[in-house]
Amino acid sequence: MENPLLELxxxxxxxxxxxxxxxxxxxxxxAVDNVSFSVSKEKPTILALVGESGSGKTTxxxxxxxxxxxxxxxxLYEGRDVRNWIKKDRKAYRRNxxxxxxxxxxxxxxxxxxxxxxxxxxxxxxxxxxxxxxxxMIVESMxxxxxRPEDILGRYPxxxxxxxxxxxxxxxxxxxxxxLVIADEPVxxxxxxxxxxxxxNLKDLRSRLKMSTLYITxxxxxxxxxxxxxxxxxxxRIVETGETTSVVKSPLHPYTQGLVNAIPIPNPxxxxxxxxxxxxxTFKELLTQRQRCIYTHRCPLVMPVCKEKIPVLIEVEPGRRxxxxxxxxxxxxxxxx
Amino acid sequence: MEPILAVEDLRxxxxxxxxxxKSVDGVSFSVNPKEVFGIAGESGCGKSTLVEGILRLIIxxxxxxxxxxxxxxxxxxxxxxEELRRLRWRELSYxxxxxxxxxxxxxxxxxxxxxxxxxxxxxxxxKAREMAIARLKEVGLPVEVARMYPHELSGGMKQRVVIxxxxxxxxxxxxxxxxxxxxxxxxQKGVLQSIANLRDNYGIxxxxxxxxxxxxxxxxxxxxxxxxxxxAEIGSVYDIFEDPLxxxxxxxxxxxxSIEKDVVQGIPGLAPxxxxxxxxxxxxxxxxxxxxxxxTEDPPLKETKKGRHVACHKYK
Numbered sequence: 001m002e003n004p005l006l007e008l009x010x011x012x013x014x015x016x017x018x019x020x021x022x023x024x025x026x027x028x029x030x031a032v033d034n035v036s037f038s039v040s041k042e043k044p045t046i047l048a049l050v051g052e053s054g055s056g057k058t059t060x061x062x063x064x065x066x067x068x069x070x071x072x073x074x075x076l077y078e079g080r081d082v083r084n085w086i087k088k089d090r091k092a093y094r095r096n097x098x099x100x101x102x103x104x105x106x107x108x109x110x111x112x113x114x115x116x117x118x119x120x121x122x123x124x125x126x127x128x129x130x131x132x133x134x135x136x137m138i139v140e141s142m143x144x145x146x147x148r149p150e151d152i153l154g155r156y157p158x159x160x161x162x163x164x165x166x167x168x169x170x171x172x173x174x175x176x177x178x179x180l181v182i183a184d185e186p187v188x189x190x191x192x193x194x195x196x197x198x199x200x201n202l203k204d205l206r207s208r209l210k211m212s213t214l215y216i217t218x219x220x221x222x223x224x225x226x227x228x229x230x231x232x233x234x235x236x237r238i239v240e241t242g243e244t245t246s247v248v249k250s251p252l253h254p255y256t257q258g259l260v261n262a263i264p265i266p267n268p269x270x271x272x273x274x275x276x277x278x279x280x281x282t283f284k285e286l287l288t289q290r291q292r293c294i295y296t297h298r299c300p301l302v303m304p305v306c307k308e309k310i311p312v313l314i315e316v317e318p319g320r321r322x323x324x325x326x327x328x329x330x331x332x333x334x335x336x337x
Numbered sequence: 338m339e340p341i342l343a344v345e346d347l348r349x350x351x352x353x354x355x356x357x358x359k360s361v362d363g364v365s366f367s368v369n370p371k372e373v374f375g376i377a378g379e380s381g382c383g384k385s386t387l388v389e390g391i392l393r394l395i396i397x398x399x400x401x402x403x404x405x406x407x408x409x410x411x412x413x414x415x416x417x418x419e420e421l422r423r424l425r426w427r428e429l430s431y432x433x434x435x436x437x438x439x440x441x442x443x444x445x446x447x448x449x450x451x452x453x454x455x456x457x458x459x460x461x462x463x464k465a466r467e468m469a470i471a472r473l474k475e476v477g478l479p480v481e482v483a484r485m486y487p488h489e490l491s492g493g494m495k496q497r498v499v500i501x502x503x504x505x506x507x508x509x510x511x512x513x514x515x516x517x518x519x520x521x522x523x524x525q526k527g528v529l530q531s532i533a534n535l536r537d538n539y540g541i542x543x544x545x546x547x548x549x550x551x552x553x554x555x556x557x558x559x560x561x562x563x564x565x566x567x568x569a570e571i572g573s574v575y576d577i578f579e580d581p582l583x584x585x586x587x588x589x590x591x592x593x594x595s596i597e598k599d600v601v602q603g604i605p606g607l608a609p610x611x612x613x614x615x616x617x618x619x620x621x622x623x624x625x626x627x628x629x630x631x632x633t634e635d636p637p638l639k640e641t642k643k644g645r646h647v648a649c650h651k652y653k
Contacts, residue, residue, distance in 0.1 A: 052521040161607055191379040192548065196592045197603030218521060221551070225594035225601060248596050262526040264551035266593045268574040271555050276527040 003079040004038035005212055006064070006097075006180055011035045011073035013059050030290060031059040032070070033236035036313075039180065039214065041078070044206050046213045048227035048244065050220060050259070056236040057216045061182045064214070065099055066090065077180075095125055098178040102185040104165035108157035114168060115153050121172050141174040144208075145201050163194030170201050177209050184216045199226050220263050224248050232256045235294040238313055242320030252322035255295045293325065301326060309334050340367035341542050342391075342510060347404030349383075349390040352397070358611045360386040360399075362566035365638065366646075368510075373536055373543045375557030375574065377550055379589075381608055383566040384546045385434060388514045391544070392431055393421055408510075426457045430503040432513040432532075440487040440495060446473075447483040450502050457506060472501040475538070476531045493524035500531055504539065511535055512544045517552060529556055550593050554578060559644075562586045565609050565619035568638055571646040582647040585620045618650065626651060 012035075014028040033056070039047055051057045062068040064075060066086040075082040077096065086093050101107055108114060118138045121127070128134035139149045145167055157165060166186055173181055183202070187195045203226065205211055217223045223230060223244070230247045232240040232255065240253040251257040262276065293299070293306040305325050313323040314333045325331050349361040361383040368374045378384050389395050391406055393413060406413040408429075416424065425431075433439055441449055450469035454460050460468070470483050476497045487495055496516060503511050513532055517525040533556040535541045545557055553560055554574065561571045562583065570583040581587045588604045595601075606623035609615050615622050621631040630650050638648040 052523070164607075191608065192550070193379060193589055193592050193604035193608075195603065196594065196601040197605070199594065199601070200603070219594075220522065221594045221596055224596045225598070259522055260596070262522040263596060264526070264529070264549070264555045265597060266551040266554045266578065266590065266595050267597065268554045268578050270597075272526060272530070275530055276523055 003041060004076075005041040005078060006214075007036075007038040007074075007076040007079075008064070009036050009074040009076070011060070011063060011070045011075065013056075013063060013068065014071045030236050032056045032063065033290065033294075034073075035060065035233075035236075035238055036073075037231060037238065037241065039212050044210045044212050045229055046203070046206055046215055046227045048215045048217060048223035048230045049233060050217060050223045050230060051233035052218055052259075054235070055233045057218075057233060058184060060233075061099070061184045061214070061216055064182055065097065066093060091124070094178075095176065096178050097180045097182065098173050098176055100166070100169045100173070100181060100183040100186045103189055104162045104169070104186075105157075105189070107169075108165060110157055112156075113153075114155055114157055114160060114165070117168065118172055118175060121175055125176055127175060137175060138171070141171045142168075144174060145171050145204075146197065147171065161191075161194065163190045163198060166190055166198055167201060170198070170205060173211075174205065174209070177211070179211060181205075181211060181213045182216070183213055185218070186215075187222065188217075188219070195222075202226065220248065220259055232259070237294050237323065239295065239324070240320075240322045241313070242317075246320065252316060252320060252327065253295075253324045254299045254301050254326070258298065293323070305331065312337065338369050341370040342406065342408045342544075343367035344387075344391060345405040345407070347387070347390055347406065348402035349386050349395055349399060349404075350402050351399045353612070355612050357402075359566055359614065360611050361390055362611075362614070364404075364563075364566075364568055366561055366568060366571055368542060368544060369559075370509075370542055371536060371540050372558045373533065373545055373556055375553040375560040376544065376546045376563060377548065377553050377560060377589075378563030379548060379608060381611065382563045383611070384548070384563055385514055387563070388431075388512055388544070388546055392425075392429060392512060394431075423457075426453060426503075426508060427506045428508050429510050429512065430506070430508040432499055432503050432511065432516050434515040434518070439499060442487050444486075445483070446485055446487070446490075446498050450483075450498075450505060453502055454505055468505060469501075472505055473498070475504075476501045476534075477527070491524075492520055493528055496520065496524075496528050497531055500528070500535070504535060504541065507539065508541065510542045510544065512546070514546045515548070516545075517547065517549070525552070532556065550590065551595070562589065565614055566611060567619060567635075567648065568646070569620065569648055571638070573644060576645055582641065582645070582652060583620075583649050584624045584626050584651075588625075618648075 011032055013032040014030050016026055016028050049057055063070050122134045128137055142149045147167055187198055215226050227244045230244045231238050234255045240256045248260055251260055293311050296302050296306045311323040311325050311330050312333050313321050314330060316322050316327040316329050345365050347361055347364045351358040364387055376384055390401055395401060447469050451462060451465040454465040454468060470480055473482055478497050517528050520528060529552060536543050557574050560574045560577045562569045564585050570586050577586060581590055592601055592603055604623055609619060617632040617634055618636050621627040636648045636650045638646050640646050641652050
């Protein structure tokens with residue numbers, strides 16, 4: 001694959017905590033730990049990034065959007081260094097990479113009509129030559145996303161439901177036509193009955209605009225529904241990647257297995273048969289002991305080697321990567337490093 | 338079986354300058370002893386108001402317009418504050434929404450639990466402390482948690498502390514309002530199982546309120562689906578998931594994304610406003626099966642077969 005659309009190379013982000021007022025010791029928390037992945041240019045893909053809270057999902061999205069500087073590592077967009085590009089021309093990058101945030105209630109300015117987010121986008125990126133054309137484009141895009149312009153234009157944010165506000169963000173994306181969208185938990189605050197409408201709209205955009213999406217979520221049910229490929233993140237590291245259905249149906253990493261087992265299935269005949277025993281891990285441990293597999297504290301299959309080395313993420317089955325010593329390839333690759 | 342608690346035509350309204358906000362508008366159901374009774378519905382359907390109504394926690398501008406809540410030969414709505422105080426924790430206890438934030442940040446877990454015991458019974462402090470520690474162990478927490486402050490605990494642990502507190506005085510009913518929202522999947526599973534265990538191990542009746550139908554599928558015995566301040570349907574959890582009768586329940590169940598499904602469909606239209614519910618059946622503007630009668634007459638909740646209630650004109 002030459003020049004993927006987006007490529008992350010060994011991205012690490014550390015946050016410094018403590019040491020305020022010159023007191024106490026400064027410590028660092030590693031939110032994203034040596035993460036590398038890429039999004040294909042040829043095939044528009046919805047890539048789900050799945051992980052629990054604190055796994056570094058949002059930090060990663062902010063790094064890709066250029067809202068956070070990584071501590072080390074490189075991000076390339078079509079082979080171009082994103083950090084330099086953003087410094088020179090943020091707008092051009094935004095034209096290509098757009099975002100949908102989690103909270104549809106706080107992204108709108110309550111004093112302005114909702115149309116503004118659409119007209120602003122048209123104006124800023126010079127999408128239309130006249131205001132008449134802009135109006136037409138907006139109306140057309142809204143219809144394409146199944147929204148009725150007469151119900152929405154001219155309204156204020158508080159008059160719309162969370163689902164409508166989030167779908168308006170999709171309308172905005174349909175106007176801008178970016179090549180990549182970062183969607184950070186976009187439906188977690190929307191009602192179930194409206195969620196699937198949003199998700200189906202987003203799928204529609206993939207084929208309509210040939211657009212790829214990095215879909216960040218903690219909900220495997222949604223991740224499975226929306227995505228073609230899946231990456232599973234645990235405490236800042238990617239532990240497994242692969243085609244979505246195969247990852248969910250036959251996880252290669254015990255962490256993924258644990259997540260899949262914990263998904264509540266909306267079918268009372270398929271209740272959980274096992275129980276979880278949560279051994280909570282303290283922050284301190286993760287702070288100091290990272291020279292090992294990050295899942296050792298909860299892994300039911302933990303081996304001595306897991307506490308000594310960091311497993312590398314390599315392909316263990318065609319199209320599937322996992323970072324777990326249960327796979328002999330991983331052990332070999334780690335040793336030869 | 339005699340129900341342990343019943344709700345009869347409960348109406349809880351909020352005063353507002355635009356008129357009454359009819360959040361809970363004529364809800365009736367009964368809960369059997371030792372069952373896990375689920376209440377599901379989307380945001381704004383009145384779930385939380387219903388729970389607060391049952392527990393008599395409604396504060397102005399909210400008020401209880403009409404209704405009866407018979408519980409063991411008394412009507413909860415007829416009790417005065419002192420009588421209610423005696424009932425709380427000992428008979429009825431509550432795991433509130435966002436209960437992770439309901440712990441006092443400046444008290445150790447143990448002190449808060451001892452407080453709950455000593456203010457409702459004459460138990461000596463030493464004995465109360467033992468009880469607190471025993472309950473913490475029962476919900477799967479290590480003993481050290483007793484001496485910790487809330488900020489030292491993770492979300493799931495705090496939630497378990499609240500569950501342990503709710504069963505300190507061995508109540509007959511525990512009402513849990515969205516106890517697992519905002520928890521990670523693995524932690525959510527653990528907390529849901531701890532709640533189900535309250536019934537399995539102590540025979541406590543549980544009223545479990547959540548918007549997440551998958552959580553209901555995991556632990557409840559009977560389920561009520563709420564829409565727009567009313568109950569759309571009540572039945573065993575198997576009936577509701579396998580053969581939903583009300584069009585809203587049908588569509589809602591079809592709308593849940595699951596790793597077992599490839600296609601999900603949303604419900605077009607918007608949830609109505611409690612200030613101004615639609616006339617007739619409140620779901621008719623969004624209902625694909627709506628008939629002319631639906632827009633004029635509100636269908637009553639009727640028993641279609643034993644233990645199965647539905648409010649829809651399709652089933653006459």
